[in-house]
Amino acid sequence: MSKVILISQIELPSSSIGSWTTLYKNYLEGNHEIDYLICPEPKNKFNNITYQFTSHSFIDKIKSKIYKKSHLSALAALSKIVKNDGKYIIQVIDNYKIVPDIVSLLQKLKIRENCKIQFFYHGFPPYLDKEKGLVFFQNIDELILLTQDSHKAHLRYYSDLPCMVSILPNAIDANKFYKLDTVEKENQKQILNITGKQVFLWCSQDRPKKGLQVALDLWNAIYEPNRILLIIGSSRTEQIPGVIFLGKIPNSELPKYYQVSDVYLFPTLCEEGFGLSLIEALSCGCYCIASALGGVPEVLQYGKYGKLINNPLDSSEWELAITEYCTNPIAFEELPNNLYTFETWRSGMNRIINEAKVF
Known part of the structure; x- marks a missing residue:
């Protein structure tokens, strides 16, 4: 069975406020499919996951300047997890620059064919120019976007995407955000x-x-x-x-x-x-x-x-x-109860990961 590795530039759980950090906090506190989490060390840790912490020491910063790469620590952490006989789903959040180096590492270890890379993008428009973008999409196996319209915007710009695309909208805690009488x-x-x-x-x-x-x-x-x-x-x-x-x-x-x-x-x-x-x-x-x-x-x-x-x-x-x-206010419809909830997001993420495990 494939193991799932999540790579985040931000510590999880995060002390800062953000839409995706809040979603992942809720997700990783409940029924999730993540086995390993690579990120900076947080103040508090999830109990049901194996961490590999990235380092930001003075020496790490010097190395990053020399090699012009800010994610060497994350790559070192990844190399400690992956094994030659294993299969892995590697999920990256918004960090475009690390993806080519993940691919190089997996190729060096001769396990690229045993891995699937999922890239979760929280923006809307295409981020990279056409030439770099197409190379990037050839390096990943699946692109996860927030909306169908974002997918259409990518297709208009690149004409074609050489990877799978999934849509997973953001979500909120319906137990906190609700209408009062x-x-x-x-x-x-x-x-x-x-x-x-x-x-x-x-x-x-x-x-x-x-x-x-x-x-x-x-x-x-x-x-x-x-x-x-x-x-x-x-x-x-x-x-x-x-x-x-x-x-x-x-x-x-x-x-x-x-x-x-x-x-x-x-x-x-x-x-x-x-x-x-x-x-x-x-x-x-x-x-x-x-x-x-x-x-x-x-x-x-x-x-x-x-x-x-x-x-x-x-x-x-x-x-x-x-x-x-x-x-004369327009009478807009109310949101369906289960449209943008944490529960819907969790089931959607688990579905995306489980479908990727079949290879």
Whole structure:
């Protein structure tokens, strides 16, 4: 039976907040198919997995500079696991640069044919140029993407992909992100001292491509005394009427802000791989208005679950969508209960791994 090796640049479980690190934490705490985990040493460890830790000592950094490779430690860890008579599924998360060297190592050990390499990509558009991309895809056995639209974008760019492709959307903890009834929602608004307010929410990292400035410019145009905009993820302290900057909020506290919000704004200016916060907001009952970029249209099922803005830099589109919400809101469908859940993700990942074991 094939053994499964997961290679991560980030320690798992991770102390940082991220969509895929959260997913893998949940996955590795439950019924999973991973046998070995290669990563930096975490503060706490999973009990049901065998670790090989990567090192970042001064000597390792010198070697990396000399050989111009930042992943020598991960390759050394991999060489300690693989045996000449074994079969392996090697799963790599987002680290393009390590893949050719994994292939070289396996060829040197004369076990490349006994291994399958799965590459899990959390972006949306093709990352590599055509020449490098096609060589890269010849080196892997399976590409795992977040959306069907990302797969189509890859096919448009490369014309063909010489590897298998699987789709595994992101997921959330449905036990934490859920809709409150009207009474409970009002109670939570009272606790947060925002009773009687129409609550808008923006939640992301404060980088230009995430569109916070788009949301603030929009707010200047639509602000009324009965409206309030909550900003999560930004360290800004500027004073803007009706805007509350909440700073960075722990993941465990995020649900209550989604649950008291009426409208979730997602004005991204980049091709998002997925847009996980949209699913968190939808699951909590928010009316979602989002940029139609990257994987977002597919996540919202092209307008079935939320309002899509075709030109995110056109403020009039956003203003029209807000006016529509306030006067005659579109009755969007609710997400199916099992569409983007941890349980669905776990079963999907186990299926992808088990199907790869048949060789």
